[in-house]
Amino acid sequence: MVVRVLIGTEGPLEDLYAVPRLPWLRVNMVSTLDGAATGSDGRSGSINDPADREVFATLRRLADAVLVGAGTARAEGYRPADVPIVLVSRSAEVPESLRGADPGRVLMATVATSPGLAAARELLGAEHVLVCGQHRVDLPLLRGRLVALGHASLLAEGGPHLLRDLLDQGVADELCATVVPRVVGGDHPRIAAGPPVDVPLVLSTLLEQDGTLLGRWLITS
Structure with a gap:
């Protein structure tokens, strides 16, 4: 497990999120501490925060599509x-x-x-x-x-059904998952929705800022 601080002296985010090879497909998702992938308005944009938005922008800069x-x-x-x-x-x-x-x-x-x-x-x-x-x-x-x-460098941004299908069809190489320090309750989707899947992941990088956790998880199957 690698733990780094998001903003500090550890180097630019572009280096921390560089892909190991090409082609590469990563998925970027956000959820609350209690597992909600959206807020009360049904949008993930209502639960993200500055740390997540900074990584979101970095991943887009690194993507070809x-x-x-x-x-x-x-x-x-x-x-x-x-x-x-x-x-x-x-x-x-x-x-x-x-x-x-x-x-x-x-x-x-x-x-x-x-x-x-x-x-x-x-x-x-x-x-x-x-x-x-x-x-x-x-x-x-x-x-x-x-x-x-x-x-060659592809970024998928969801939603939950697309993430589930990418995992099920063995297309994704990496899951970038942000957990924001909020609990919202209610009935919200998780970051993966649909029929069950069981995909093993390996933690590559874990960043933290103001209680927000941002992980890079490599898909091994």
């Missing part, structure tokens, strides 16, 4: 970023906040049977709609296609 479930992008109000946003959705519906982006800044990963396939192609351009599977998004295939496009 960002994967996110379309539902999460819609709920969190995603907007075009410095790197392409890759939406994962069987329905292929592009959130309003991501419509009108410059060509290639938003990609859609969907399935051949998607009811929104034609509309997504018209909105984003056919070359920016990646059909990966017939009835469910084939995440290993998606990873391979993104790497072939030059996106």
